[in-house]
Amino acid sequence: MALKRVMVLTGGGDCPGLNAVIRGIVKRASQTTDWEVVGCVESFNGVLREPTEIIELDEKRVEGLQIQGGTILGTTNKGGPFAWPVRQPDGSWTTVDRSDEMLRKLSYIGVDAVINIGGDGSQRISLGLYEKGLNIVGVPKTIDNDLSMTDYTFGFQTAVQICTDAIDKLVTTAASHNRVFILEVMGRDAGWIALHSAIAGGADVCLIPEIPYDIDRVKEKIAQRYDKRRGYCIIVVAEGAKPRGGSVTGAVSDEVGYQHIKLGGVGEQLAADLKAAGVEHDIRYTILGHLQRGGTPIAFDRVLASEFGVRAMEFVMDGRFGQMVAYHHPDIVGIPLAEAVRTQNLVSPDSRLVHTAKGLGIAFGD
Secondary structure (H helix, E strand, C coil): CCCCCEEEEECCCCCCCCCHHHHHHHHHHCCCCCEEEEECCCHHHHHCCCCCCCCECCCCCCCCCCCCCCCCCCCCCCCCCCCEEEEEECEEEEEEHHHHHHHHHHHCCCEEEEEEEEHHHHHCCCCHHHHHCEEEEEEECCCCCCCHHHHHHHHCCHHHHHHHHHHHHHHHHHHCCCCCEEEEEEECCCCCCHHHHHHCCCCCCEECCCCCHHHHHHHHHHCCCEEECCCCCCEEEEECCEEEECCCCEEEEECCCCEEEEEHHHHHHHHHHHHHHHCCEEEEEECCCHCCCCCCCCCCHHHHHHHHHHHHHHHHHHCCCEEEEEHHHCCEEEEHHHHHHEEECCCCCCHHHHHHHCCCEEEEEC
8 A cells, every 4th residue: 555645844934943843754764664754845846846855854864854954955044836926027026825735736746734833824725725625733833922823833942041141141240340231032913022031131121012112111120220321121012012102124135035124223122212312321222133032952852842743743653634733732633723813922911921021020111
């Protein structure tokens, strides 16, 4: 009997733990004689391109992969089967729906099932393809931790650790020079990275998208941290944070196929606004950027990613398609894709964690 073929792919932004998922899938599949695993390069692009870019994934190929950051399959957050970028004769770009063509190609190359590892956008693609008849299972991935139907996404804890390490380093230089230091972190619309790292690192101010801030309240907190000219202040600001009545700091991307507002620069803007509001202390800002996505995943993310990979392969083996694996402590469960992408996981201003932060004296500018 011919082997069935499952295709694995990674979409959206990269994050620590992707390779551990791939390894978990392959290791679990190797324990059955029914399935073989192949990888699609750069999300679904490997199928949509000519010639196709599909690679064989066996135990030898994934040996020791759990410690490696990034993804051996490559990834992209541009385009996709429902919105493939096409250049028009006048040089401008448009998008076309190639999903039906892609499904035909998958059938032609003998793919019986797909495991799509990705965040909110990737799982919306999973849902659309499932509704078109594709046997697909989703695996949640994002450093932002903004998928509502899983307790955590892998990559998040590693990003928080990187941000916390940065705060630890900024504290010593801020104290030495009596400075205000602003650390800008990722998260898009969700403040989870900023909130967790602010608590772990002992920050004085935490500005997140879910709680618009008043610049005067931030100024007041800074003043409390100084005895005349002596003192320092650490501010953690999420890239999607915004002042009351204001908007996020970012710009429309000129990258072909990229559909999000390109966030960034809120740290610099906050520094300028604080100066304009009358803060006289020396203010510096640091933007961690993609450092938060790179490097070796911490143990928590390796374990969670491995659990997701093994369970996703078992869903394929059991024919449980149209679902996303999710972490509901202590179990790895299945959530219908339609439910998995219905709402974002955002920080509630009334949450226990915000209450804890305020109990520690952390100000949110509200």
